Amino acid sequence: MQGLHLTADLSGCRRGTPALIDVAALRTLCLRAVSDAGLQAVGECFHPFPSEQGEPRGVTGVLLLAESHLAVHTWPELDAVTLDIYVCHRHADNSARAEAVIAQLLDAFAPRHTERQALHRGAPP
């Protein structure tokens, strides 16, 4: 199954962005980005890490997609976030949709710096 996997590792994210520390905000952001891009969520899982010494810690969340998955991890204490979106091309080339999801999430977290990688996935038949 051929597919595209995009990663983005963000640093210097905008402090105070709700989705850095709040599961509900992260969930809303992810669902909207996926829906706006024309991808289909079929499952979800979000987890808040417990605060340490009164300081909020990260949240992590995954949307299962009909087209594969979106995963987000945040480290608010480092102003850092990592993004993964993996789309298979079974019924259509979903590359542009994957790019649109990353763009919307980058807009939300407003990092000063982003390291991006693109993997072309898929074993030969």
Added chain:
Amino acid sequence: MQGLHLTADLSGCRRGTPALIDVAALRTLCLRAVSDAGLQAVGECFHPFPSEQGEPRGVTGVLLLAESHLAVHTWPELDAVTLDIYVCHRHADNSARAEAVIAQLLDAFAPRHTERQALHRGAPP
């Protein structure tokens, strides 16, 4: 946050492997692989795709880890599976644990061919 992300795209998987089509079998396999490797699951989400014309279709599943995530997608009609494990190195170098998870899953699916990639993740501070 520095980390290691391993992908493996499997083809020619052993037909009849329960985890190719059965959510409970895939869940058990993933939880055991993660636990055996010394990683910590903190959340999970598994989804079976509906059968088509009486033929089983794939299952997809994610474990959220304290160390990041494991994602598995199967396409039994293609004898194909994709694996992702992403571990951050916040409290320890988890590279060997990630490799151990991949090894256990490869053993279970017994593919004839595997395409592997390793991404070193993490934006500079």
